[in-house]
Amino acid sequence: MTPVVNTPIPTARRSRIANLRRAMLKAPGASLCGLIILAMFIYAFVVPLFSQNPFEFAGMSVLDSFIPPMWMTDGVADFPLGTDDQGRNLFTAMAYGMRTSIIVGFLSVMIGLALGGSLGLIAGFVGGKVDAFIMRLADVQLAYPALLLAMIIDGAARAALGAERSVTTAITIVVLSIGIAFWVQYARTIRSSVMIERDQDYVSAARITGRSNFSIIVLHILPNVMAPVLVIATINLGIAIITEATLSFLGIGIPVTSPSLGTLIRNGNNFLQSGEWWISVWPCLVLVLFVVSVNILGDHLRDVYNPRLKGRS
Amino acid sequence: MLNYAASRIVQTVIVLLVISFIAFLLVANIGDPLAALLSADATVNERLELIARLGLDQPIGTRFLHFLTNLLQGDFGLSYRTQDPVAKLIIERMPATVELAFVSLLITIAVGVPAGIYCGVNPTSLFGRFIMLISTAGITLPNFVVGLLLIAVFSVQMGLLPSFGRGDVVRLGFWSTGLLSVSGWRAIILPAATLSTFQVAFIIRMLRTQLMEVGMSEHIRFARARGLSEARIWYVYAIKNTLLPVITMLGLQLGNIIAFSVVTENVFAWPGLGSLFLQSIQAADIPVIAIYLIFVGLVFMVINLVVELLYPLIDARVLRRQS
Numbered sequence: 280m281t282p283v284v285n286t287p288i289p290t291a292r293r294s295r296i297a298n299l300r301r302a303m304l305k306a307p308g309a310s311l312c313g314l315i316i317l318a319m320f321i322y323a324f325v326v327p328l329f330s331q332n333p334f335e336f337a338g339m340s341v342l343d344s345f346i347p348p349m350w351m352t353d354g355v356a357d358f359p360l361g362t363d364d365q366g367r368n369l370f371t372a373m374a375y376g377m378r379t380s381i382i383v384g385f386l387s388v389m390i391g392l393a394l395g396g397s398l399g400l401i402a403g404f405v406g407g408k409v410d411a412f413i414m415r416l417a418d419v420q421l422a423y424p425a426l427l428l429a430m431i432i433d434g435a436a437r438a439a440l441g442a443e444r445s446v447t448t449a450i451t452i453v454v455l456s457i458g459i460a461f462w463v464q465y466a467r468t469i470r471s472s473v474m475i476e477r478d479q480d481y482v483s484a485a486r487i488t489g490r491s492n493f494s495i496i497v498l499h500i501l502p503n504v505m506a507p508v509l510v511i512a513t514i515n516l517g518i519a520i521i522t523e524a525t526l527s528f529l530g531i532g533i534p535v536t537s538p539s540l541g542t543l544i545r546n547g548n549n550f551l552q553s554g555e556w557w558i559s560v561w562p563c564l565v566l567v568l569f570v571v572s573v574n575i576l577g578d579h580l581r582d583v584y585n586p587r588l589k590g591r592s
Numbered sequence: 593m594l595n596y597a598a599s600r601i602v603q604t605v606i607v608l609l610v611i612s613f614i615a616f617l618l619v620a621n622i623g624d625p626l627a628a629l630l631s632a633d634a635t636v637n638e639r640l641e642l643i644a645r646l647g648l649d650q651p652i653g654t655r656f657l658h659f660l661t662n663l664l665q666g667d668f669g670l671s672y673r674t675q676d677p678v679a680k681l682i683i684e685r686m687p688a689t690v691e692l693a694f695v696s697l698l699i700t701i702a703v704g705v706p707a708g709i710y711c712g713v714n715p716t717s718l719f720g721r722f723i724m725l726i727s728t729a730g731i732t733l734p735n736f737v738v739g740l741l742l743i744a745v746f747s748v749q750m751g752l753l754p755s756f757g758r759g760d761v762v763r764l765g766f767w768s769t770g771l772l773s774v775s776g777w778r779a780i781i782l783p784a785a786t787l788s789t790f791q792v793a794f795i796i797r798m799l800r801t802q803l804m805e806v807g808m809s810e811h812i813r814f815a816r817a818r819g820l821s822e823a824r825i826w827y828v829y830a831i832k833n834t835l836l837p838v839i840t841m842l843g844l845q846l847g848n849i850i851a852f853s854v855v856t857e858n859v860f861a862w863p864g865l866g867s868l869f870l871q872s873i874q875a876a877d878i879p880v881i882a883i884y885l886i887f888v889g890l891v892f893m894v895i896n897l898v899v900e901l902l903y904p905l906i907d908a909r910v911l912r913r914q915s
């Protein structure tokens with residue numbers, strides 16, 4: 280039996296735009312999600328460029344607090360989605376929050392990918408005791424749900440660093456704890472692909488030409504095992520953003536001074552009982568829309584790169 | 593079989609030792625127990641006494657052994673936050689979380705299993721697709737968002753159910769139960785529903801995939817060829833073969849229930865282990881965090897072990913494969 284390698288099926292050379300159009304016509308749902316993601320990226324990164332930061336003093340105004348969305352009675356057109364307890368414009372506040380969420384999500388996926396990827400490469404390439412050690416470590420970690428693990432790492436880091444933390448430190452802690460909580464999946468995927476690749480002729484050829492192990496791994500094997508990992512990374516971006524939102528909602532994530540969507544929901548939660556639903560519901564909806572779109576797009580990419588898994592949940 | 597069981601038990605014990613060692617390293621290296629447990633005006637003698645009592649002057653190997661023997665004797669150390677023994681805190685909070693997990697498991701089985709079987713037997717029906725759509729939402733929606741939406745609808749808008757606390761609890765020895773009073777049952781509905789969303793959605797998808805796969809297998813085709821009724825084929829022959837993976841997944845989901853219970857308990861101000869854990873993280877209360885780490889690992893490993901050792905009872909083929 281020949282080993283199954285996850286390489287995309289080669290297509291005839293076409294222009295990039297024609298390729299994209301074809302792909303979009305074939306999967307309208309996934310392309311819609313792609314467009315939603317794009318729109319939300321623009322919202323999160325463009326709105327803050329042209330608006331007053333609602334989390335600085337000038338962006339708040341107690342006179343404007345608790346204004347409902349503009350289509351309700353008492354609504355004001357200046358604040359299309361209403362304002363919160365400090366009179367912050369929710370439309371711009373959410374753009375800022377979303378920007379933080381996206382950045383934190385991306386950074387933590389990068390950390391997980393770098394950590395899991397390098398451990399997986401080493402485990403798969405070296406094999407033997409090193410492999411066994413790394414993989415047993417992964418097994419132990421799998422006893423814990425990633426969310427719980429992120430909380431534990433977060434708690435340990437807080438204890439180690441003491442009470443006085445800057446905003447940057449707080450964000451770094453969140454990014455690291457989510458990244459570390461998710462390394463196992465990347466490591467396992469990369470390891471199994473590397474174990475297939477390392478016995479291929481091109482690796483032997485590279486070895487004969489006197490390449491070092493390091494350059495064989497980085498220049499020859501890595502490019503061949505990246506595709507499935509990038510798909511996992513897409514799906515994990517959604518999970519990372521949810522994890523960050525959960526941590527922030529629980530008050531152990533991103534601080535209020537530079538909030539993420541989770542922090543905004545946490546704030547709005549205080550007013551849910553008294554009827555000011557919009558303060559928490561809008562960030563909830565934005566979060567859900569973004570994460571659902573990322574997941575559907577990720578599932579689609581997985582089916583494209585790995586048709587065998589189609590339909591599995 | 594005995595050999596297999598023994599080797600699995602040894603493996604579990606080794607993993608638990610590793611987890612305890614990591615937890616021990618946390619307690620030993622992070623935070624300052626002296627600063628946390630001594631008052632500001634403590635004398636040098638009190639300080640030395642505490643160092644001796646906690647064994648901080650011993651080498652690290654001895655301290656780990658000491659830590660382990662203490663664990664086995666039920667001495668889990670002192671919380672930095674409340675100065676109480678960690679064991680006492682855990683016993684106080686345990687009943688609330690166990691009852692929450694139990695009721696959410698009931699919901700999972702009562703809702704998830706019938707819906708999953710329906711979807712598996714009628715995968716293309718309109719209602720089946722509708723259930724799948726809902727379950728997709730259940731998988732992707734963050735736990736706290738589900739909780740907030742339930743509160744917004746059932747507590748704030750309709751005023752039907754309470755949104756926080758356990759209601760009236762009845763004490764039975766060391767156990768305090770909310771399941772013996774009407775207000776207790778009313779209070780547990782929303783949190784348990786929130787906690788079970790992910791599980792319900794997961795079980796539905798799992799059962800559907802499994803049943804669709806089994807439905808195409810030889811023995812089902814054969815049963816059809818024998819002229820058995822569709823109902824008998826699905827509910828007697830097909831479902832039997834999907835039980836194993838489903839029970840495994842239910843067991844493995846327990847870890848997720850514990851993780852999400854932290855979130856759910858926070859949303860509903862539920863006085864359980866999850867709230868305790870969260871307060872400990874906020875206060876950097878390392879001894880409680882470490883014990884929680886061991887506790888979750890223990891629960892997960894033991895459930896895993898039990899599920900695996902029960903396999904042969906459900907499916908005799910597993911036993912034959914092992915020997």
